[in-house]
Amino acid sequence: xxxxxxxxVITGMGCLSAAGATLAGNMVSLFSKVRNLxxxxxxxxxxVHRFPVFEVPGQVDETVDKAxxxxxxxxxxxxxxxxxxxxxxxxxxxxxxxxxxGVCMGTSTGCSLNSIQFYDDLRSxxxxxxxxxxxxxxxxxxxxxAKRYGLNGPVxxxxxxxxxxxxxxxxxxxxxxxxxxxxxxxxxTDELSRVTYNGFISLMITxxxxxxxxxVTRNGLNLGEGAGIMxxxxxxxxxxxxxxxxxxxxxxxxxxxxxxxxxxxxxxxxLKKAIDHAVTFSKVPREEIMFVNAHGTGTRDNDRVESMVxxxxxxxxxxxxxxxxxGHTLGAAGALEAAFTVACLNEHRMPPSTGFTEKESExxxxxxxxxxxxxxxxxISQSLAFGGNNSVLVLEGKGE
Amino acid sequence: xxxxxxxxxxxxxxxxxxxxxxxxLTGTRVVPPEIDKIxxxxxxxxxxxxxxxTSKLEAxxxxxxxxxxxxxxxxxxxxxxxxxADAGVGPEDLENTGIIVATGxxxxxxxxxxxxxxxxxxxxxxxxxxxxxxxxNAAAAHIxxxxxxxxxCLTVSQFDLSVASALFTAVSxxxxxxxxxxxxxxxxxxxxxxxxxxxxxxxxxxxPSTIAGEGGCFFLLSREDTNNGAGYGYLTEVDMVAQDKAxxxxxxxxVIVGSQGYGGCHGKDYGVDDSDLSHDxxxxxxxxxxxxxxxxxxxxxxxxxxLKNRHLFPPPQGTGMDKSTxxxxxxxxxxxxxxxxxxxxxxxxxxxxxx
Numbered sequence: 001x002x003x004x005x006x007x008x009v010i011t012g013m014g015c016l017s018a019a020g021a022t023l024a025g026n027m028v029s030l031f032s033k034v035r036n037l038x039x040x041x042x043x044x045x046x047x048v049h050r051f052p053v054f055e056v057p058g059q060v061d062e063t064v065d066k067a068x069x070x071x072x073x074x075x076x077x078x079x080x081x082x083x084x085x086x087x088x089x090x091x092x093x094x095x096x097x098x099x100x101x102g103v104c105m106g107t108s109t110g111c112s113l114n115s116i117q118f119y120d121d122l123r124s125x126x127x128x129x130x131x132x133x134x135x136x137x138x139x140x141x142x143x144x145x146a147k148r149y150g151l152n153g154p155v156x157x158x159x160x161x162x163x164x165x166x167x168x169x170x171x172x173x174x175x176x177x178x179x180x181x182x183x184x185x186x187x188x189t190d191e192l193s194r195v196t197y198n199g200f201i202s203l204m205i206t207x208x209x210x211x212x213x214x215x216v217t218r219n220g221l222n223l224g225e226g227a228g229i230m231x232x233x234x235x236x237x238x239x240x241x242x243x244x245x246x247x248x249x250x251x252x253x254x255x256x257x258x259x260x261x262x263x264x265x266x267x268x269x270x271l272k273k274a275i276d277h278a279v280t281f282s283k284v285p286r287e288e289i290m291f292v293n294a295h296g297t298g299t300r301d302n303d304r305v306e307s308m309v310x311x312x313x314x315x316x317x318x319x320x321x322x323x324x325x326x327g328h329t330l331g332a333a334g335a336l337e338a339a340f341t342v343a344c345l346n347e348h349r350m351p352p353s354t355g356f357t358e359k360e361s362e363x364x365x366x367x368x369x370x371x372x373x374x375x376x377x378x379x380i381s382q383s384l385a386f387g388g389n390n391s392v393l394v395l396e397g398k399g400e
Numbered sequence: 401x402x403x404x405x406x407x408x409x410x411x412x413x414x415x416x417x418x419x420x421x422x423x424x425l426t427g428t429r430v431v432p433p434e435i436d437k438i439x440x441x442x443x444x445x446x447x448x449x450x451x452x453x454t455s456k457l458e459a460x461x462x463x464x465x466x467x468x469x470x471x472x473x474x475x476x477x478x479x480x481x482x483x484x485a486d487a488g489v490g491p492e493d494l495e496n497t498g499i500i501v502a503t504g505x506x507x508x509x510x511x512x513x514x515x516x517x518x519x520x521x522x523x524x525x526x527x528x529x530x531x532x533x534x535x536x537n538a539a540a541a542h543i544x545x546x547x548x549x550x551x552x553c554l555t556v557s558q559f560d561l562s563v564a565s566a567l568f569t570a571v572s573x574x575x576x577x578x579x580x581x582x583x584x585x586x587x588x589x590x591x592x593x594x595x596x597x598x599x600x601x602x603x604x605x606x607x608p609s610t611i612a613g614e615g616g617c618f619f620l621l622s623r624e625d626t627n628n629g630a631g632y633g634y635l636t637e638v639d640m641v642a643q644d645k646a647x648x649x650x651x652x653x654x655v656i657v658g659s660q661g662y663g664g665c666h667g668k669d670y671g672v673d674d675s676d677l678s679h680d681x682x683x684x685x686x687x688x689x690x691x692x693x694x695x696x697x698x699x700x701x702x703x704x705x706x707l708k709n710r711h712l713f714p715p716p717q718g719t720g721m722d723k724s725t726x727x728x729x730x731x732x733x734x735x736x737x738x739x740x741x742x743x744x745x746x747x748x749x750x751x752x753x754x755x
Contacts, residue, residue, distance in 0.1 A: 005576065045523035111536060111557035112511055113593070119515050122596055127441045133597045140559060146743075154640045155743065156565045159506065159536035159557045167554060174572050198523050199514065199531035256499070256553035258544040262532045270550065277578075386532065387541030389553055 005177040006234040009245035012091070013339045014084030014187075016077055017226030017326040018054035022084055026336070027343050030325050030351040031371060035210055037222055037327060043194040049208035051201060053192055054224030054327030070131075072139040073225075074110035077332070078189035081227035082145050085185070089231040090243055095183075102153035102181040104172040105141040106164025106188035108331035111157055114195045141189050153181050159331070162295070163254075163385035164188050165228060166334025166393055170252030172232050182237055187229035188335035196330065197223060203262065211298035211328075212355035213321035214307060214367045221297040224327020228335030247342035248396040250378070251282025257388030264301055264384055268309035274390040275313050275382070282378075282394035289317055289394075290376040291350045293341045295384045296321020296367065297328050298355065302384055304363060311364035314380075320367040324354030334383040338393055341381040345397025349373045402624040403574055405749070406631040407487025409479040409585065410701040412615025412689045413450035416457075417482050421617075421698070422705050424688055425713035431688075433611050436592065438599040447599045449590050450613035450690035454478050460485070461546060468529060469542055472507035476539035476587045477546060479618035483583060484547075487620040487631065491547045498552040498573050499540050500584040502566035504559045504693025506536035509591040539587060551579055560658065560737050562586060563696040564745025567638040570621055580626040585618025586697030590690075598691070613690015617697035619704075630752035632704035636732065637748035646744045647734040653748070654681030654712060654730070656699045658737040683715045696737040700747060703733040707751050 015022065018036040019029035029036070036057075039050040061076040061083075071079075086096075113136045121128035138144075142155040154175070158168045165188020172186030200206045200223060207220035238245055255277065257270035264271070279286060292314060294306050298321075310319050322340055329336060344350045353367035360366075377399050382392040410417065413431045414424035423429035433448035454474050457466065460481040466474060484494070514530035532538065537555040544553055552573065558565040563586040570582040590612055598612050621635060637647075649655040685702050686695045706712050711727050731754050737745035 047523055108535065112506060112534070113508055113597075114511050114515065116515060116519070119512060119593065120519055122593060123516070123519075125439060127439070130597060130600045133600070137559065140557070142558065143739075143743075152642060152743075154565065154568050155558060155561065156569065157557050159503075159555045160553070161535050161537050171554075171569055171572070174569075174576055174578075178572055178575055180568075180572065194523070195511075195515070198518050198526040199528070199534075201523075202526040202528040202531055204528075254552040254554075255550060256541070256544045258548050258550045260545065261538060261541050273550065385537070386535050387537040387553065388544065389537070389541075 006179060008173040008176040008232050008249045009235045009238050010230050010247045010342060011233055011238050011243040011245060012085035012089030012231035013246060013342065014081035014229045015336055015339050016056060016081045017329060017336055018056055018224055019325045023339055023343060030322055030340065033352060033354045035325055035354065037210060040192060045194060045198065047201060051206050051208050052210065052222055054222060055192055056225055070135055071144060072110065072135060073191040074107055074189050075139040075141050075144045077191060077225065077227040078105060078141045078145060079148055081187065081229040082185060085229040085231050096149045096151065099182040100153045101151040101183040101185065102175055103142040103145045103151060104156045104158065104168045104184055104186040105145065106158040106160065106168035106331045106335060107141050108161050108164055108190050109193055109196055110141050110189060110331065111159050116194060145185055160389050161386035162330055163334055163383035163389045163391040164331035166338065166383040166391040167254060169230060169249060169335055169338055170254060170391060170393055173249040173252055176232050176234050182233060184232045185229060186232055187227065188332040189227035190225055190329055190331040192223055192225040205299045207298060210355060211324060213296035213298040213323055213353060214303045215356045216358045216360040218298045218300065218303060220299055221328040224329040226326060226329045226332045226336055228332055228339045230339060246398050247345060249393055250284060250396050251278040251394035253278030253281065253392040255390050259388050262386055264305045268305040270388055271309045271384060271390040272313055274392045278392035278394045284378050284394055286314060288376055288378045289314060289380055290374045291379045292317055292319035293337045293381040294319045294321050295382055296323055298323065307363040307365045318350065318368045318372055320350060320353035334391065338381045338395060341379050341395050342397060345377055345379055348375060401575060403571060403621050403635045404624050404630045405619055405633055405635060405704055406622050407483045407620040408617060408632060408701045408704050409482025409486060410617040410698055411475060411478050411482065412452050412698060413613060414689060415453050416478055418486055418705060421701055425685060425702055436595045438596050440600065445599050447595050448611045449595065450611060452615040470507055470510045470533050472509065472587065472589045473539040473542045475589060475616060476501055477542055479585045479587060479616055480543045480583055483618040483620045494547060494549050496551060496580045497549055498579040498582045499543055499549055500566045500570050500582060501540040501555045502562035502586040502694060503536060503557055504562050504588050505594065506557060507534050507538055508594060509589055510534040512591065512593055560693050561640055561739045561743060561745045562693050564638060564640055564737055564747055567747055571638050574621065574623050581620060581622040583618060583620055585616055586694030587616035588614055588692040588694040590614040610691050611687060613692050613695065615689060615698060616694035617701035633707040633752045634750040636750045639746050640743045641746050642742055643744055646736055646746050647748065649681040651681060652729050652731040653734055654683055655734045655736055656683045656685065656703050658686055658696050658699055659684045683712065685715060687716050696745060699735050703735050703749050706733060707749055710753065
């Protein structure tokens with residue numbers, strides 16, 4: 001990081017997942033190991049097993065944009081989480097219109113034109129109307145948040161598969177550190193769909209039972225949906241505006257394996273590099289890291305590699321996965337989990353890794369299985385992704 | 401710190417590489433569009449589109465290694481290889497390099513192939529390789545695997561602002577010294593679904609003469625303190641701004657604007673004044689290579705060639721521009737890409753000869 005970089009603080013957080021409609025609601029579920037999963041209520045398929053999913057109940061942010069065009073569910077999830085984050089930050093209407101505010105959002109499915117009905121009608125020569133196309137063109141997550149709040153800064157939608165949310169926060173923090181924006185609204189969002197559902201099942205990495213990250217019996221992930229958003233600004237800017245930081249993004253590391261399209265590097269070389277970079281950028285001594293919110297999907301390969309890397313680079317540092325309570329929310333996952341991490345730092349405790357009961361003898365480290373109290377103020381949240389992406393945030397709580 | 405454009409890798413209907421793009425811009429190469437027949441409500445519409453030519457990729461990667469790589473990733477790989485070759489560096493020089501791919505629509509053809517797989521045969525027979533190659537960052541992943549790059553890797557999707565947005569973060573990475581160079585580029589592919597949507601949306605727009613297309617351009621950007629020269633020039637400004645804040649053309653800084661493929665410049669539709677449109681240094685090239693989000697990257701490639709050659713190419717629509725006058729005082733070029741809403745992408749390049 002260059003010498004003039006500004007410290008990025010978090011002044012608002014919003015979360016929405018099957019575990020809760022707010023960040024506070026999610027935290028209650030994480031600590032009480034609530035798992036709201038079951039068959040999807042929104043689509044059906046012909047799979048033998050009805051693979052369970054973590055679905056956000058009901059309609060989300062019923063918003064219709066000015067042109068009367070519906071927005072995608074992915075973007076409605078983002079708008080709902082953004083509302084919680086912006087409300088918590090206390091940003092005024094004047095702040096929103098007068099400051100240079102960027103938006104950086106991660107998603108996996110939110111930028112794909114994959115309306116099944118539209119496509120099926122088209123290939124069947126039924127001349128479908130263009131409403132799904134307009135909905136797609138009007139639903140870019142970053143652009144929609146900028147439009148909703150009348151913002152005038154840069155917009156970026158990150159499509160880095162499952163690390164998108166982590167990357168969007170890290171990039172947003174970089175924009176603040178370099179003075180490119182006064183404020184950045186950043187995070188991740190993704191909806192459940194029949195497309196990703198079929199995709200992950202076809203790859204044979206979906207469990208037809210509740211997922212068990214890091215457990216010896218783990219057999220794959222459960223998909224979920226949701227959104228996580230943070231309001232980021234420089235420490236000076238927040239304090240000048242009378243906003244109290246909830247935490248900080250101290251470091252961001254990102255590295256690719258350059259190895260395989262869907263499998264992590266067997267020795268986790270890219271993840272090690274990303275952790276090294278993030279910790280180096282943060283300037284935090286490793287002994288101050290209280291815990292790691294691991295990617296922890298419940299797939300055989302991911303959990304084995306993460307366990308190995310954490311045992312090697314951060315021996316003895318507790319870690320866990322929250323995906324047992326939220327499912328794998330793809331592009332939203334990293335942002336949700338970063339918000340959970342900051343909330344845990346502020347509560348001085350981390351939740352048990354839901355789904356884990358029995359250690360695998362060949363894995364060098366295991367997640368926490370009960371609530372763990374601690375006194376420190378720094379933790380890591382990390383994501384791995386298709387394409388061999390590895391992304392790591394070093395996060396700080398608000399302190400005493 | 402200055403950021404130089406070390407190499408460019410344009411690809412599209414004109415072929416692949418700086419020389420092929422220059423041939424198109426000078427008019428020595430003329431490429432007619434393909435014609436797609438779009439059926440809607442029992443009527444057939446003809447949609448012209450420019451098809452990218454990708455055969456040069458085999459000069460960089462054996463055909464055997466490309467068997468399972470789709471068209472979207474093939475184009476991205478071509479652009480990436482062209483850019484580093486143009487910069488005179490090899491894969492071994494990319495240790496501290498980041499990758500950023502910008503795309504408006506992603507691997508849409510493969511996405512539809514994946515939908516075909518379960519619509520045809522049932523959900524249980526969904527094809528996994530179609531799914532894994534349909535994710536937007538598949539192209540970036542193939543680039544890292546085949547070039548052995550281990551640095552940060554990012555894909556962004558912001559429709560017509562995708563290229564400006566990608567460059568915004570590329571500059572950020574270089575400024576914060578996260579990397580010493582960034583291989584950044586835009587890519588989009590055409591397919592019949594995009595054609596159907598384009599034809600339908602054209603029918604609702606005032607000018608139905610849009611020519612669709614595919615292709616893009618990659619760039620190797622480096623911090624000046626870590627490279628061997630200025631290459632094509634310097635990247636001095638990257639931003640996304642309101643229409644009324646977009647840079648205006650001048651004799652020293654002409655503007656290349658993405659007209660989004662229309663036969664002529666329709667800048668007025670996007671908020672450009674009549675006085676700007678009649679200005680000698682208001683340029684528009686994309687009717688030569690088509691309308692698609694990543695065409696903004698080819699605009700930028702054209703700007704690089706103008707700066708390197710100290711020469712503006714005559715725009716196909718013709719403005720009566722006196723090239724010799726402008727070329728003599730050329731200090732830089734603004735590249736503008738109108739977005740869907742109120743924001744424009746604005747990228748400024750500076751001449752290496754005058755700084």
